[in-house]
Amino acid sequence: MTSAPFFSVIVPTHKRPSLLRRALRSIRSQEASVPFEAIVVSDHRDTETDVVCSEELTAADTYVRRSGLPGPSASRNLAMLLAKGVYILFLDDDDAWYPRCLAQLLDQDAVRRGLPIYFNCSVVTERRPGSGPEFISEIELDLKGKLTNEVYVKNQIHISCYALPRHILEGLKFDAFLRAYEDWDFLLSVYERAPPIHVPILGSRAFEVSDNTTDRRGSSAQANNFHAVMDYMYIYHRHPAPCPEIAQKRAELLQTCGVSISRDFL
Numbered sequence: 001m002t003s004a005p006f007f008s009v010i011v012p013t014h015k016r017p018s019l020l021r022r023a024l025r026s027i028r029s030q031e032a033s034v035p036f037e038a039i040v041v042s043d044h045r046d047t048e049t050d051v052v053c054s055e056e057l058t059a060a061d062t063y064v065r066r067s068g069l070p071g072p073s074a075s076r077n078l079a080m081l082l083a084k085g086v087y088i089l090f091l092d093d094d095d096a097w098y099p100r101c102l103a104q105l106l107d108q109d110a111v112r113r114g115l116p117i118y119f120n121c122s123v124v125t126e127r128r129p130g131s132g133p134e135f136i137s138e139i140e141l142d143l144k145g146k147l148t149n150e151v152y153v154k155n156q157i158h159i160s161c162y163a164l165p166r167h168i169l170e171g172l173k174f175d176a177f178l179r180a181y182e183d184w185d186f187l188l189s190v191y192e193r194a195p196p197i198h199v200p201i202l203g204s205r206a207f208e209v210s211d212n213t214t215d216r217r218g219s220s221a222q223a224n225n226f227h228a229v230m231d232y233m234y235i236y237h238r239h240p241a242p243c244p245e246i247a248q249k250r251a252e253l254l255q256t257c258g259v260s261i262s263r264d265f266l
Contacts, residue, residue, distance in 0.1 A: 005060065006034035007102055008085030008166070012041050012075035013093035017048035018132055019207075024056035026096035026205075032103050037061055039082055041075035043068070073174035073182045080169060087111070088166050090159045090183075094207050097160075101203035105163055108199045116168055116196040118147060118161045121204035128213045138205075144198045151191060152241055153249045155184035160204040162187070168194050181231050188239045229257050241266050 009027055013020045020040070027038050038061040042049050045065065053063040062082055068074055076090065087105075091097065101119075110117045120143050125136040147157050174186045190196070232254070241247035247263035254261055 003035045005037040005085040006087065007032065007036035007105075007163075008079075008083035008088050009036065009038045010041075010076055010079040010083065010088060010090050011038060011093055012043070012072040012079070013049060014042070014070055014072075015044045015046045015049065016093050017046065017052045019094040019128075020049060021052045021056060022133075023091055023093050023096050024052065026099075027091070028056060028058075029099045030097070030102040031100065032106060034102075034106060035060065036102060037083075037085060039079040040064070041066055041079050043070040043072075043075050069176070071176055071182075073176040073178070076174045076186075077176070080173075083166060086114070086166060087163045088169060089163050091204075092160060095158075095160045096205045096207070098202055098205065101201070104201040104203065105199070108201070110197055110199055111163065114165050116162070116164045116190060116194050117199045118143060118157050118196045119163070119199050119201045119203040120144075121158060121161050121206050122202065124205055124207045125210060126207055127211060128209055133207070140202060142200075144200065147191075147196065147198065149242055149246055150249065151184075151188065152239060152246045153253055155181065155187070157187070158204065158206045159183040159187065160206060162190075162196060164190060164196070178231055178234065179227050181228075181235060185235050185238065188235070192239070229254065229259055236266055 011023060040053055040063045042065045057063055066078055105111050122138050122140045124138045127134040143157060172189050174182045236250055241250060247266040250266040251261055251263040
Protein backbone atom coordinates (compact mmCIF):
# COMPACT_ATOMS: atom_id res chain seq x y z
CA MET A 1 0.00 0.00 0.00
CA THR A 2 1.41 3.38 -1.06
CA SER A 3 1.86 5.95 1.70
CA ALA A 4 -0.05 9.21 1.41
CA PRO A 5 2.08 12.10 0.11
CA PHE A 6 3.42 14.68 2.53
CA PHE A 7 3.79 17.33 -0.20
CA SER A 8 1.36 18.01 -3.06
CA VAL A 9 2.85 20.15 -5.83
CA ILE A 10 0.26 21.89 -8.02
CA VAL A 11 1.31 22.85 -11.56
CA PRO A 12 -1.18 24.64 -13.84
CA THR A 13 -0.12 24.63 -17.48
CA HIS A 14 -1.21 26.09 -20.81
CA LYS A 15 0.44 24.83 -24.01
CA ARG A 16 4.07 25.29 -22.91
CA PRO A 17 5.46 21.74 -23.05
CA SER A 18 9.17 22.57 -23.08
CA LEU A 19 8.86 24.84 -20.05
CA LEU A 20 6.58 22.34 -18.32
CA ARG A 21 9.22 19.64 -18.81
CA ARG A 22 11.77 21.82 -17.02
CA ALA A 23 9.36 22.38 -14.12
CA LEU A 24 8.49 18.68 -13.80
CA ARG A 25 12.11 17.59 -13.96
CA SER A 26 12.86 19.96 -11.09
CA ILE A 27 10.12 18.21 -9.09
CA ARG A 28 11.36 14.74 -10.02
CA SER A 29 14.89 15.72 -8.96
CA GLN A 30 13.76 16.15 -5.34
CA GLU A 31 15.24 13.67 -2.86
CA ALA A 32 12.79 14.08 0.01
CA SER A 33 12.52 11.21 2.50
CA VAL A 34 8.72 11.41 2.40
CA PRO A 35 6.32 10.68 -0.48
CA PHE A 36 5.25 13.62 -2.62
CA GLU A 37 2.97 14.07 -5.61
CA ALA A 38 2.73 16.41 -8.58
CA ILE A 39 -0.70 17.41 -9.86
CA VAL A 40 -0.59 18.91 -13.35
CA VAL A 41 -3.74 20.51 -14.75
CA SER A 42 -3.80 21.62 -18.38
CA ASP A 43 -6.48 23.98 -19.67
CA HIS A 44 -5.77 23.30 -23.35
CA ARG A 45 -5.89 20.27 -25.60
CA ASP A 46 -2.23 19.80 -26.54
CA THR A 47 -0.56 16.58 -27.65
CA GLU A 48 2.94 17.77 -26.73
CA THR A 49 1.84 18.50 -23.16
CA ASP A 50 0.35 15.01 -23.01
CA VAL A 51 3.69 13.54 -24.08
CA VAL A 52 5.67 15.55 -21.52
CA CYS A 53 3.38 14.42 -18.71
CA SER A 54 3.51 10.79 -19.79
CA GLU A 55 7.33 10.92 -19.78
CA GLU A 56 7.95 13.03 -16.66
CA LEU A 57 5.19 12.01 -14.23
CA THR A 58 5.09 8.84 -12.16
CA ALA A 59 2.30 6.60 -10.95
CA ALA A 60 2.09 8.71 -7.79
CA ASP A 61 1.28 11.84 -9.81
CA THR A 62 -1.89 13.11 -11.46
CA TYR A 63 -2.41 14.70 -14.88
CA VAL A 64 -5.76 16.28 -15.74
CA ARG A 65 -6.76 18.00 -18.95
CA ARG A 66 -9.77 20.06 -17.97
CA SER A 67 -12.48 21.77 -19.98
CA GLY A 68 -13.86 25.27 -19.47
CA LEU A 69 -12.28 28.67 -19.82
CA PRO A 70 -8.46 28.81 -19.78
CA GLY A 71 -6.58 30.26 -16.85
CA PRO A 72 -4.47 29.14 -13.88
CA SER A 73 -7.13 29.86 -11.24
CA ALA A 74 -9.57 27.14 -12.29
CA SER A 75 -6.66 24.72 -12.79
CA ARG A 76 -5.28 25.35 -9.31
CA ASN A 77 -8.74 25.09 -7.77
CA LEU A 78 -9.30 21.69 -9.37
CA ALA A 79 -5.86 20.51 -8.28
CA MET A 80 -6.50 21.55 -4.68
CA LEU A 81 -9.57 19.29 -4.66
CA LEU A 82 -7.36 16.39 -5.76
CA ALA A 83 -4.40 17.09 -3.47
CA LYS A 84 -3.72 14.59 -0.69
CA GLY A 85 -0.59 16.10 0.86
CA VAL A 86 -0.19 17.60 4.30
CA TYR A 87 1.44 20.59 2.61
CA ILE A 88 0.51 22.18 -0.71
CA LEU A 89 2.99 24.00 -2.92
CA PHE A 90 2.34 25.85 -6.16
CA LEU A 91 4.76 25.84 -9.09
CA ASP A 92 4.00 27.68 -12.34
CA ASP A 93 4.82 25.74 -15.48
CA ASP A 94 7.67 28.11 -16.42
CA ASP A 95 9.35 28.04 -13.00
CA ALA A 96 11.42 25.39 -11.20
CA TRP A 97 12.87 24.33 -7.87
CA TYR A 98 16.38 23.74 -6.64
CA PRO A 99 17.11 19.99 -6.20
CA ARG A 100 16.97 19.88 -2.38
CA CYS A 101 13.99 22.17 -1.88
CA LEU A 102 11.66 19.55 -0.35
CA ALA A 103 14.41 17.87 1.67
CA GLN A 104 15.35 21.21 3.22
CA LEU A 105 11.71 22.00 3.98
CA LEU A 106 11.46 18.76 5.94
CA ASP A 107 14.35 19.90 8.14
CA GLN A 108 12.53 23.06 9.21
CA ASP A 109 11.01 23.21 12.67
CA ALA A 110 8.14 25.33 11.31
CA VAL A 111 7.20 22.53 8.91
CA ARG A 112 7.36 19.91 11.65
CA ARG A 113 4.95 22.15 13.59
CA GLY A 114 2.61 22.40 10.59
CA LEU A 115 2.98 26.16 10.04
CA PRO A 116 2.63 28.02 6.74
CA ILE A 117 6.04 29.12 5.49
CA TYR A 118 7.81 30.92 2.66
CA PHE A 119 11.40 30.57 1.50
CA ASN A 120 14.06 32.25 -0.62
CA CYS A 121 14.28 32.19 -4.40
CA SER A 122 16.38 33.22 -7.33
CA VAL A 123 15.09 35.24 -10.27
CA VAL A 124 16.27 34.04 -13.66
CA THR A 125 16.06 36.31 -16.68
CA GLU A 126 15.82 34.48 -19.99
CA ARG A 127 14.69 34.84 -23.59
CA ARG A 128 12.14 32.47 -25.12
CA PRO A 129 12.61 32.27 -28.87
CA GLY A 130 10.98 29.44 -30.79
CA SER A 131 14.11 27.30 -30.40
CA GLY A 132 13.71 27.19 -26.61
CA PRO A 133 14.61 29.27 -23.53
CA GLU A 134 17.98 31.05 -23.45
CA PHE A 135 19.57 31.91 -20.10
CA ILE A 136 20.62 35.55 -19.54
CA SER A 137 21.23 36.04 -15.81
CA GLU A 138 20.26 34.89 -12.32
CA ILE A 139 20.21 36.61 -8.93
CA GLU A 140 19.43 35.14 -5.52
CA LEU A 141 16.97 36.88 -3.22
CA ASP A 142 16.91 36.62 0.57
CA LEU A 143 13.23 37.13 1.38
CA LYS A 144 13.58 37.26 5.17
CA GLY A 145 11.42 40.12 6.44
CA LYS A 146 9.98 40.81 2.99
CA LEU A 147 6.47 39.61 3.83
CA THR A 148 4.88 42.48 5.78
CA ASN A 149 1.54 44.21 6.09
CA GLU A 150 2.43 46.06 2.89
CA VAL A 151 1.36 42.88 1.11
CA TYR A 152 -2.06 44.59 1.34
CA VAL A 153 -0.69 47.26 -1.04
CA LYS A 154 0.95 45.01 -3.63
CA ASN A 155 2.27 41.48 -3.88
CA GLN A 156 5.62 40.79 -2.24
CA ILE A 157 6.46 37.08 -2.58
CA HIS A 158 6.21 34.82 -5.62
CA ILE A 159 3.69 32.00 -5.21
CA SER A 160 6.36 29.35 -5.85
CA CYS A 161 8.03 30.38 -2.55
CA TYR A 162 5.24 29.14 -0.27
CA ALA A 163 4.54 25.82 1.43
CA LEU A 164 1.06 25.88 2.95
CA PRO A 165 -0.66 23.34 5.21
CA ARG A 166 -3.67 21.93 3.37
CA HIS A 167 -6.02 22.43 6.33
CA ILE A 168 -5.37 26.20 6.28
CA LEU A 169 -6.52 26.35 2.65
CA GLU A 170 -9.86 24.69 3.31
CA GLY A 171 -12.62 26.72 1.64
CA LEU A 172 -10.21 29.04 -0.20
CA LYS A 173 -10.22 29.36 -3.99
CA PHE A 174 -8.35 31.30 -6.64
CA ASP A 175 -10.64 33.88 -8.25
CA ALA A 176 -11.13 32.85 -11.87
CA PHE A 177 -12.61 36.23 -12.77
CA LEU A 178 -9.45 38.20 -12.10
CA ARG A 179 -7.48 39.05 -15.25
CA ALA A 180 -4.25 39.12 -13.21
CA TYR A 181 -3.04 39.05 -9.59
CA GLU A 182 -5.15 36.00 -8.75
CA ASP A 183 -2.21 34.52 -6.83
CA TRP A 184 -1.82 37.71 -4.78
CA ASP A 185 -5.54 37.72 -3.98
CA PHE A 186 -5.36 34.08 -2.87
CA LEU A 187 -2.26 34.62 -0.76
CA LEU A 188 -3.91 37.57 1.00
CA SER A 189 -6.66 35.18 2.08
CA VAL A 190 -3.99 32.84 3.45
CA TYR A 191 -2.19 35.72 5.16
CA GLU A 192 -5.41 36.74 6.89
CA ARG A 193 -5.82 33.24 8.32
CA ALA A 194 -2.22 32.56 9.33
CA PRO A 195 0.69 34.77 8.19
CA PRO A 196 3.45 32.53 6.76
CA ILE A 197 6.85 32.68 8.42
CA HIS A 198 10.21 32.74 6.66
CA VAL A 199 12.59 29.78 6.57
CA PRO A 200 16.16 30.34 5.32
CA ILE A 201 16.40 27.93 2.38
CA LEU A 202 16.91 28.62 -1.32
CA GLY A 203 14.09 26.69 -2.93
CA SER A 204 12.53 28.35 -5.98
CA ARG A 205 13.77 29.57 -9.36
CA ALA A 206 11.35 32.13 -10.81
CA PHE A 207 11.93 32.64 -14.53
CA GLU A 208 11.17 36.01 -16.13
CA VAL A 209 11.24 37.34 -19.66
CA SER A 210 11.85 41.05 -20.15
CA ASP A 211 11.74 41.27 -23.95
CA ASN A 212 9.21 40.53 -26.68
CA THR A 213 9.94 36.80 -26.70
CA THR A 214 7.62 36.32 -23.72
CA ASP A 215 4.93 33.67 -24.17
CA ARG A 216 2.75 34.68 -21.23
CA ARG A 217 -0.95 35.15 -21.90
CA GLY A 218 -0.99 38.31 -19.80
CA SER A 219 1.44 40.42 -17.84
CA SER A 220 1.14 41.66 -14.28
CA ALA A 221 4.37 43.64 -14.60
CA GLN A 222 2.57 46.90 -15.31
CA ALA A 223 -0.19 48.18 -13.06
CA ASN A 224 -0.59 51.43 -15.00
CA ASN A 225 -3.53 50.47 -17.22
CA PHE A 226 -7.28 50.41 -16.80
CA HIS A 227 -7.79 46.66 -16.35
CA ALA A 228 -4.92 46.29 -13.87
CA VAL A 229 -6.16 49.23 -11.81
CA MET A 230 -9.65 47.71 -11.75
CA ASP A 231 -8.16 44.41 -10.53
CA TYR A 232 -6.26 46.27 -7.81
CA MET A 233 -9.47 48.01 -6.74
CA TYR A 234 -11.29 44.68 -6.68
CA ILE A 235 -8.61 43.11 -4.46
CA TYR A 236 -8.54 46.17 -2.20
CA HIS A 237 -12.31 45.82 -1.77
CA ARG A 238 -12.04 42.10 -0.94
CA HIS A 239 -9.19 42.66 1.52
CA PRO A 240 -9.65 45.90 3.48
CA ALA A 241 -6.55 47.73 4.65
CA PRO A 242 -5.63 46.61 8.19
CA CYS A 243 -4.63 50.11 9.29
CA PRO A 244 -4.75 53.77 8.11
CA GLU A 245 -1.08 53.67 7.05
CA ILE A 246 -1.75 50.84 4.58
CA ALA A 247 -4.84 52.63 3.26
CA GLN A 248 -2.68 55.69 2.62
CA LYS A 249 -0.07 53.64 0.77
CA ARG A 250 -2.85 52.16 -1.38
CA ALA A 251 -4.09 55.65 -2.21
CA GLU A 252 -0.54 56.72 -3.13
CA LEU A 253 -0.03 53.70 -5.41
CA LEU A 254 -3.30 54.36 -7.24
CA GLN A 255 -2.33 58.01 -7.58
CA THR A 256 0.74 56.96 -9.60
CA CYS A 257 -1.75 55.36 -12.04
CA GLY A 258 -3.79 58.53 -12.31
CA VAL A 259 -6.56 57.41 -9.94
CA SER A 260 -7.39 59.65 -6.99
CA ILE A 261 -9.32 57.90 -4.19
CA SER A 262 -9.52 58.87 -0.54
CA ARG A 263 -7.80 56.46 1.78
CA ASP A 264 -11.10 56.25 3.71
CA PHE A 265 -12.42 54.04 0.90
CA LEU A 266 -9.38 51.76 0.88
